[in-house]
Amino acid sequence: MNITTILPAVRALMAQDQRLPRLERIPTTTQVAITLPNPCTDIVATVKAALPPGATEITLTGIGSFRAIFDAPAGRASGKIAVVTGGAQGFGFEIATDLAKQGATVVLADINAEGVKTASEKINAATGRIAAFGVTMNVADIDSIKAGLEQVVSTFGGVDLFVANAGVLRAGSVKDLTVKDLDFVTNVNYKGYFLCVQAVAPIFALQHQALPDIWFDIIQINSKSGLVGSNKNGAYAGSKFGGIGLTQSFAMELVEDGVKVNSICPGNFYDGPLWADPEKGLFRQYLDSGKVPGAKTFEDVKRFYESKVPMRRGCTTPDVMKAIYYLMEQTYETGQAIPVTGGQVMLA
Numbered sequence: 001m002n003i004t005t006i007l008p009a010v011r012a013l014m015a016q017d018q019r020l021p022r023l024e025r026i027p028t029t030t031q032v033a034i035t036l037p038n039p040c041t042d043i044v045a046t047v048k049a050a051l052p053p054g055a056t057e058i059t060l061t062g063i064g065s066f067r068a069i070f071d072a073p074a075g076r077a078s079g080k081i082a083v084v085t086g087g088a089q090g091f092g093f094e095i096a097t098d099l100a101k102q103g104a105t106v107v108l109a110d111i112n113a114e115g116v117k118t119a120s121e122k123i124n125a126a127t128g129r130i131a132a133f134g135v136t137m138n139v140a141d142i143d144s145i146k147a148g149l150e151q152v153v154s155t156f157g158g159v160d161l162f163v164a165n166a167g168v169l170r171a172g173s174v175k176d177l178t179v180k181d182l183d184f185v186t187n188v189n190y191k192g193y194f195l196c197v198q199a200v201a202p203i204f205a206l207q208h209q210a211l212p213d214i215w216f217d218i219i220q221i222n223s224k225s226g227l228v229g230s231n232k233n234g235a236y237a238g239s240k241f242g243g244i245g246l247t248q249s250f251a252m253e254l255v256e257d258g259v260k261v262n263s264i265c266p267g268n269f270y271d272g273p274l275w276a277d278p279e280k281g282l283f284r285q286y287l288d289s290g291k292v293p294g295a296k297t298f299e300d301v302k303r304f305y306e307s308k309v310p311m312r313r314g315c316t317t318p319d320v321m322k323a324i325y326y327l328m329e330q331t332y333e334t335g336q337a338i339p340v341t342g343g344q345v346m347l348a
């Protein structure tokens with residue numbers, strides 16, 4: 001039996017007042033010991049029958065002993081276990097930081113192993129507690145996602161919020177973009193989102209079976225380019241449009257498992273490394289390629305793009321966080337794609 005098929009049920013069954021705990025491994029406990037049959041056809045019913053109400057410690061024979069912890073600081077994400085893919089930098093890092101400041105335990109899941117380590121340390125320093133944990137994960141590889149989620153579940157017991165944020169961009173004309181670049185973008189932005197949901201959905205389903213009145217969230221960080229086309233950027237826009245098709249379809253399917261699935265579609269985030277990196281960022285690329293007529297500096301490129309936005313500025317992480325907390329708190333909406341674009345994209 002795999003730990004991801006057991007611990008989320010145990011965690012949800014140990015909830016108190018509809019609050020799910022974080023599970024911590026302990027050397028042993030005298031409170032409750034359960035030996036699960038192998039195979040165990042109904043893990044929820046088996047654990048429920050053996051677990052006295054109010055129990056806070058449990059031994060699962062052959063698996064380990066665990067304590068349920070309810071010590072999360074107050075906040076809009078208090079007590080949530082949140083996985084943020086692409087959490088080493090940019091939007092992902094800033095989203096994870098905000099969630100941690102609002103009381104969540106955050107897992108930064110990124111292909112950049114060194115990056116998640118440094119980023120988690122920064123969040124722990126900023127919050128003054130062990131709020132962040134880094135796992136190396138390639139969202140384009142199902143085995144890597146499953147291994148990462150196994151680490152999350154064995155460390156914390158389950159997942160409440162999955163932010164599918166990892167994304168890549170290779171701009172270029174349809175006339176000459178290489179198949180390699182097309183595959184790279186599609187594999188991370190489209191297929192990667194599908195595979196992440198495939199791997200995390202059973203964890204949510206198990207928690208829901210054990211505690212049916214709680215909603216869990218999948219939030220995909222999409223883009224304004226998932227709502228309107230993007231000139232000479234078709235691979236990216238196509239992957240993001242496809243992501244919205246996945247969000248709508250997953251929302252219909254996973255509602256029965258207590259999961260809301262939504263996308264957020266931000267406008268350009270000029271402060272993040274994707275634009276601002278002095279050597280590889282989009283300001284540099286667009287300046288060097290002459291994409292913006294007459295532009296001589298990064299500031300010229302920025303002004304050109306800001307002029308397309310009714311509110312005349314780029315998107316920031318606080319703008320995105322307002323949409324994230326709205327989606328988490330809203331219990332009567334799913335399958336939506338919410339623009340956060342300063343009016344650049346308006347829905348009919």
Ligand SMILES: NC(=O)c1ccc[n+]([C@@H]2O[C@H](COP(=O)([O-])OP(=O)(O)OC[C@H]3O[C@@H](n4cnc5c(N)ncnc54)[C@H](O)[C@@H]3O)[C@@H](O)[C@H]2O)c1
Nearest residue numbers: 086088089090091110111138139165166167223268269274
């Ligand atoms: N930057 C913008 O202007 C902007 C605007 C709208 C939407 N977005 C979207 O926001 C998300 C984050 O963008 P960002 O600007 O922060 O990007 P970024 O390039 O700064 O960060 C992306 C992160 O994803 C990680 N990553 C890349 N491939 C991965 C993989 N296969 N598996 C796991 N991690 C991987 C990178 O290591 C990096 O840490 C993306 O989905 C992007 O499409 C960005």
